[in-house]
Amino acid sequence: MSFCKTNDTIKEGDTVIIYFSFNQLQPIKVKRGSNHHTKYGSFKHADLIGKKYGSRIQCTQGTVIVLQGSPEMWTISLPHRTQIIYTPNISVITMQLDLKPGSIVIESGTGSASLSHALIRTIFPTGHLHTFEFHLQRSETARKEFKEHDVSDYVTVYHRDVCSDGFGKEDLADAVFLDLPSPWKAIESAKTAIKREGGRICSFSPCIEQVQKTSLELARLGFVNIFTVESLRRVLSIKKYDLPDFDFNMDWLKYKGNGQENENQNDQIDKNEEKPVPKKIKKNFNESDDSDDEVDGSTDATYTAKPINIQPGHTGFLTFATLLHKDFHKV
Template sequence: MWSDASTIAEGDLVIVWQTREAIQPLVIEPGKELQLRFGVYSHADLIGIPFGSKVASRNGKGFIHILRPTPELWTLALPHRTQILYVADISFITSYLNIRPGSKVIEAGTGSGSFSHSLARTIGPTGHLYTFEFHQQRAEKARAEFERHGMAGTVTLAHRNVCKDGFELVDLADAVFLDLPAPWEAAPHAYGAMRKDRMSRICCFSPCIEQVLRTVTALNDAGFSDITLYEVLLNPLEVSPVPTPLPIAHAVARLQAAEGRKEERRQKQIAKAARDREVKEKDGDAVAAGVKRTHDEAGTPDSEEGIAPKRARSEQESAHASAPEVDQPEVPFMKPQHEVRGHTSYLTFACIRPSLPVT
C-alpha cells in the first residue's frame, strides 16, 4: 500500500495539502504542472524530495505541503462517490470489532472506499478484506483504485447486492461491517459468513434510530448476542492566543481613576463657568456700549471653542487609563468550535459467542 520510500518518485501518489480545507491527491507524472491557488508547481520538481516536504511555488505565489498518503489523509482528499465514514467512527469501529493485523473482515458496501483503505492498512498483508458494492459503477471505480494503491493482494471486491445474494463466504470473517440502507436484510447472511470457533463481531452503521430498532431485532433473530449501541464523535477544539484576562481590581482602579478625573473636570467646568460669567458681564457692558457682534463674524461660538479641546484631552486621558503598566501576555486558550458535527450514525454492535470445539 503506497510508497514507503523516503523520497518521492515518478508515479507515486502524494497528498497535496494547501490548507485544512484544500487537500487533494496527486499522482506524480513528469511533464505535468499543478496549478493551485497557492502557485504553480511542476511535478518534475517534486521527484526526489522527501515525503512531507514544504515546497515553494515557482511563481512565488505561496507554498504547499506534499505529504505521504495515509488512509486518514486519503479520506480527507478522496473523490467522494458517497457519504463517507469519518475518522471518529472508523477508529472506534476498528477497535470495537477487534480488527488487527491478520483479521479477516467483510465490508458492505464499499462506497467511496474510505473505510476500506483504513481496514487494509490495519489488517496488513496477513489479513484480508472482502468488500461488497451493489452499485456497478462505484464497484468498478473502487476496484481500479484499490489496484492503483497496491491493495489488490489484501482486498477482494465483489459487485453484489449482499441483502439479496449474501456473501458466499462461510464461517470465515472475524468482523463484519455493514453500511447499508437496510442492514437487517443482510444480518442472517452475515451470521453465516462469520466464524464460530472464536468471538466474531459485527457493526451496523445507520443514521436513523428506526433503522437501529429493526437491526437490533434482526440481529437477535439471526442468533447474535451482546447487542449494544454507541455514538462517537471527535469534538474539535480551537486554540486562540488571548491576552491574559485582567483581574477585576484593574477595572476597579480604572473606573475609580475615571471617576476622579470626572470630578476634576467638573471642578474645572465650574471654574470656567464662573470665568465665562465674568466675561459675559463685561461683554454685556460692551453691548450696552454699542459694540455689535454677529455669529458670522465670531465664527465658532465661545462655548464650543471651549469644549472641543477638552474632549480631545479626555480621550487622551482615558486611552492612557486603559493601558496602564500591566503585564498582559498572550496565552493559548482553548474552546470547543462554534459549529460541530452532532451526529454521524448509530453504531449497532453484536457478536457471535464461540462454540466449544467438539472433543
C-alpha cells in the first residue's frame, strides 16, 4: 500500500491508522502474529489483513475503525520529532507553490515529514521531492518512513545543513519550501536550485523577525511578489441547542434553589467540551463524544455550529515569492 495512492484492502506490512475519535488516532504497522491493545480491548493484526480500509474492527470491548495512511491522517497521527506543519498551512503552501503532478520540489528541513507526505501525494507520479534535514536521526527516520509508506520512488532524503552547505542543486526545482530557524541563509542557494524558467518559494516561520529578514533577503536576491500570510482553520462543533424560555407566570420563589436552579440544565451547548464523557459511554465507538452531539432521528431537534473553544491561534507565517525567468534578469 502507498500513502499517496488510494488502496482498498489491508495487506501485511501496511501502516494503517487506528481511528478512535477526532483526536485519538494511532498508526500501526500490520504484522501477522501481533496483537494490538487499545483502550477498547485488543485485536489481532491478522484480523485486519484482507479487510477493507474504512471498516469497523471489533475489539474485545468496543469498536474502532481502521483507516488507510494518507497525508492528512498521517499529519494528525504521526510521531512528532519536531513542530509539524498542519493541513491548513499545507493546503496554502501546495496551492501557492503551484504544485501538481510532475513538479520538482525542494524542502528543508524534513522535520517530522508531515508536509513531505502531502507534497509527494500532489506531485507523484511524475514529480520528485528533494528533502533536506540537518538532524541525522530525523533524516534516517524519514527515509525509513518513506520506504514503509511506499513513496520512496518520489522522494530523496538528504542529511545536510543547507544554511551552511547549500542545496547543491542547480536549475532543478519548480518550487522550494523552507522551514528553518534562519531561512534567509538558504535563499541564495534556493535561487540557484530553482529552474531557469523561474519558480516559487515559500518560507514558514513562527516569528515575525524571521519573516522580516527573509523578506529582505528575498527582495535583495530579486524575488518578486513577496507576500506574507497567516492562514488559520477554525473547527466548529455541531450541538443540539434548546435555550429554556423564562416562565413569567411561574412562581419562582417556590422553584428549588431560587435563581441557581438550572445552572447545569441549560447549556447543553458546552457540555461535551468541558466535562469528560463518562467512561461507560466511551466503551463503544462513538465519535460524537468528542465533538458533536449525538444526532437523533427526530426532525424537530435544532442544531447550531459553535467554534471549539481553544484552537490554534498561530502556527507560523507563510512568506511566498516568485523567481522570474533567470535569463531575463538584468545582472
